Amino acid sequence: MRVIDGTHDPALTSWVESANRQGGDFPIQNLPFAVFRRSGSGEPLRCAVGIGDQVLDLALLGAAQPLEGLAARALAACAEPALNCLMALGSEAWRALRQGLSEILRSGSRHAAHAAGALVPQSDAEFALPARIGDYTDFYTSIQHATAVGRLFRPDQPLLPNYKWVPIAYHGRASSIGVSGQEVRRPYGQLKPTGAQEPQLAATSRLDYELEVGVFIGTGNPRGEPVSIGRAEEHVFGLCLLNDWSARDVQAWEYQPLGPFLAKNFATTISPWVVTFEALAPFRSPWSRPDADPQPLPYLDDPALRVLGAIDLELEVALETAAMRERGAPPQRLSRSNFRDSYWSIAQMVAHHTVNGCNLKPGDLLGSGTQSGPGSGEAGSLLELTDGGRRPLALESGEMRTFLADGDRVILRGWCARQGFARIGFGEAAGIVLPAA
Numbered sequence: 555m556r557v558i559d560g561t562h563d564p565a566l567t568s569w570v571e572s573a574n575r576q577g578g579d580f581p582i583q584n585l586p587f588a589v590f591r592r593s594g595s596g597e598p599l600r601c602a603v604g605i606g607d608q609v610l611d612l613a614l615l616g617a618a619q620p621l622e623g624l625a626a627r628a629l630a631a632c633a634e635p636a637l638n639c640l641m642a643l644g645s646e647a648w649r650a651l652r653q654g655l656s657e658i659l660r661s662g663s664r665h666a667a668h669a670a671g672a673l674v675p676q677s678d679a680e681f682a683l684p685a686r687i688g689d690y691t692d693f694y695t696s697i698q699h700a701t702a703v704g705r706l707f708r709p710d711q712p713l714l715p716n717y718k719w720v721p722i723a724y725h726g727r728a729s730s731i732g733v734s735g736q737e738v739r740r741p742y743g744q745l746k747p748t749g750a751q752e753p754q755l756a757a758t759s760r761l762d763y764e765l766e767v768g769v770f771i772g773t774g775n776p777r778g779e780p781v782s783i784g785r786a787e788e789h790v791f792g793l794c795l796l797n798d799w800s801a802r803d804v805q806a807w808e809y810q811p812l813g814p815f816l817a818k819n820f821a822t823t824i825s826p827w828v829v830t831f832e833a834l835a836p837f838r839s840p841w842s843r844p845d846a847d848p849q850p851l852p853y854l855d856d857p858a859l860r861v862l863g864a865i866d867l868e869l870e871v872a873l874e875t876a877a878m879r880e881r882g883a884p885p886q887r888l889s890r891s892n893f894r895d896s897y898w899s900i901a902q903m904v905a906h907h908t909v910n911g912c913n914l915k916p917g918d919l920l921g922s923g924t925q926s927g928p929g930s931g932e933a934g935s936l937l938e939l940t941d942g943g944r945r946p947l948a949l950e951s952g953e954m955r956t957f958l959a960d961g962d963r964v965i966l967r968g969w970c971a972r973q974g975f976a977r978i979g980f981g982e983a984a985g986i987v988l989p990a991a
Contacts, residue, residue, distance in 0.1 A: 555788070556645075556835040561585075561656040564976045568659050569666045570673070572606030579969065579979025580604040582659050585652060586827040586980070587637055587792070593680040601632035601640065602674075604827055604981070605659055609679050610931040614672040615658075619700035620665050625654035637685045637828065641772040641791045641916035645831075645928065648772070648791065652832050681826035683733050684794070685770060685917035690726040690822070691907060692766075692798055697897040699926040699934060707806060718848050719897040721906045726798075726921065727819035733826050734983045740960065740990040741820040743804035757990035758801035760943060761958040765871045765934035765966055767893055768796035768824050769900055769920040777913035783856040783953035786904035787831060789914065793867075795825040795966045795983035796921050802937055824919075825966070825983040833978055837970040838862035839894045853909055854902045863901055867893035869925055869968050871934065876961030878951050885965055886950050891934055893968075960989045 558567075561583065565575050568582040580586065585603050590611075592599040600613035612632035621629050630652035631639040658665040694700055697717070704712030716722070740761055746753040772791030775781050781789055792923070798818060805817030841863030843849055856863075869892065874885035903920055924934040933939045936957050940947050943956040958964070964987075968980035 556831045558835045559653075561652055561820055561832070562836050562975060564974065566656070567661045568628060569661050569663060569929055570603060570606045570608055570659060572608065573659075574608070577977065578606060580606055581978065581982055582656060583976040584829065584833050584978035585655055585659075586829045586833070587640075587682050587684060588826045588828070588930055589682045590635055590674070590679040590826070592674060599635035599682050601634065603639055603655060604676070607676050608673040608882070609676055610655075610659070610669065611672040611674060615669055618668050620658060620668070621651075623650070629654065636683070636917070637791070638917040641685065641770065642774075644762050644773045647789050648830060649832055652830065681733050681922070683731065683824070684826060684828050687728045687731055687917055687919045688915050690728040690731060690919045690921070691723050692726045692818075692923060693898065693903050694722040694923040695896045695898040695903065696926050696934070698895070698932070699924040699938065700940045701721050702926065702933065702985070706937065707809070719851070721854075721902055721909070723903075724813045726822065730756060730820055731824060733820045733824060734767050734981070734985070736821065736823045736985040738799055738821045738985050739988045741801055741804070742808060742990060743801055743816040745803040746807045747803075747823040753807060759957065760802035761987060762800045762936045763871065763958065763964045764798040764924040765889070765891065766796040766798055766924055767867065767868055767869070767902065767922040767968070768794040769922065770794065770903075771826055771914045771918040771920070772916060774915040774918070775908055775913055777910040779949070781904055781908040781914075783854060783859060783901055783905040786901035789904055790831055790900060792828040792830040793802055793834070793980070794828050795968050795980050797823040797966055797983055797985060798921055798924070799823070799985070800935070820854045821985070822921075823983050823985040825981050827981040829978065829980055832968065834865055836975040837866045837972055839864040839866045841899050846931070850902065854905060856901070856934055858902055859899060864894040864896065865900070865901040865970075866972060867968055869893060869934070870966070872965045872967070873949070873955070874963040874965065875949065875951060875953055875959065877953060879963070881951075883951060885963070888939060888947070889931055889933050891925050891932040893922070893925055896922060896925065897928050918967040958987050960987055964989045
């Protein structure tokens with residue numbers, strides 16, 4: 555588990571004044587990473603951290619060599635057009651760089667004058683994927699979501715018997731992952747309408763979102779060498795927001811016996827910001843399993859997991875329809891949940907993924923699966939909110955939704971807040987639905 559240190563001190567302030575505003579996503583206690591360039595400039599992409607409403611250009615900052623030792627080596631890796639080189643350096647390097655950047659950005663820093671020249675307003679930046687994503691695996695870690703979807707697709711057996719024993723996942727499509735602002739074309743697929751004798755090729759009429767957390771792998775593991783549950787978090791660089799867009803009518807027809815294919819491989823949207831595990835240290839929570847449920851096999855259990863294996867991360871999904879946008883109305887929040895309610899933890903995802911010898915690599919992405927909570931209003935998809943489309947959702951604009959319409963913009967948000975620590979945020983992962991080709 556990452557430790558709480560001076561970089562988390564809630565009394566810290568920054569000479570970047572916007573970082574000191576109450577309720578902001580990017581105070582000095584956060585320092586999330588991204589990859590950017592100035593909008594429309596054609597400049598090379600490079601790594602950055604978010605501070606207030608600004609982006610700190612780490613390539614430009616590094617040219618002045620403000621850091622020494624391991625921190626300097628880590629900063630030099632940030633001149634690359636992706637975070638993979640930094641990710642590969644390991645947790646000690648990440649921690650050293652975080653400490654160095656915190657000292658550079660805090661009030662009274664002797665580096666303030668030079669670092670100010672490396673700031674770019676976020677409003678003037680365009681963001682790219684934070685890493686070169688070689689592989690993408692999407693898990694199914696919310697038992698509330700798994701049960702709700704099971705009731706719709708398999709009423710006779712909503713939760714399959716292996717769910718409480720094994721972290722279920724499928725191999726996703728890395729090539730269609732895009733960063734926030736992604737345009738999602740309504741996909742075609744083979745589907746079988748209710749009452750039809752034969753399937754047909756058609757554009758999906760049941761397009762949905764999935765509110766998820768993305769997990770970026772930092773250091774990998776050699777092929778054939780599993781990562782133990784006790785060391786799993788050492789291999790995690792940080793978290794982002796993730797929307798695993800889903801065509802539910804295609805999914806219902808194709809998912810047996812091998813799981814999702816065309817229903818999900820057409821688009822996945824992630825936030826540009828990666829919040830490091832170091833920044834999340836104050837927001838760890840106990841992980842537990844109900845006494846009546848099977849307890850994890852030994853390779854998926856650990857004393858530290860029980861003490862601090864969960865993360866108190868608030869998640870929210872909002873919808874902006876074309877009509878709202880035209881009237882200047884704000885997006886409407888549809889649901890809110892918390893990642894700490896996940897049935898399987900991040901460490902268990904990593905340990906299980908590698909137990910057969912699978913080699914993870916820097917920049918690989920794991921999805922948590924839809925994060926639905928136990929309470930009403932905590933469903934992470936329209937499939938659940940509308941009971942499979944049987945109960946349309948009434949919006950404040952007067953519109954109705956069972957599934958997404960063309961022109962709809964889906965916005966995911968996330969943040970951590972706890973008494974005695976500064977609130978930190980994840981920014982947004984937003985995408986807009988375009989008509990079928």
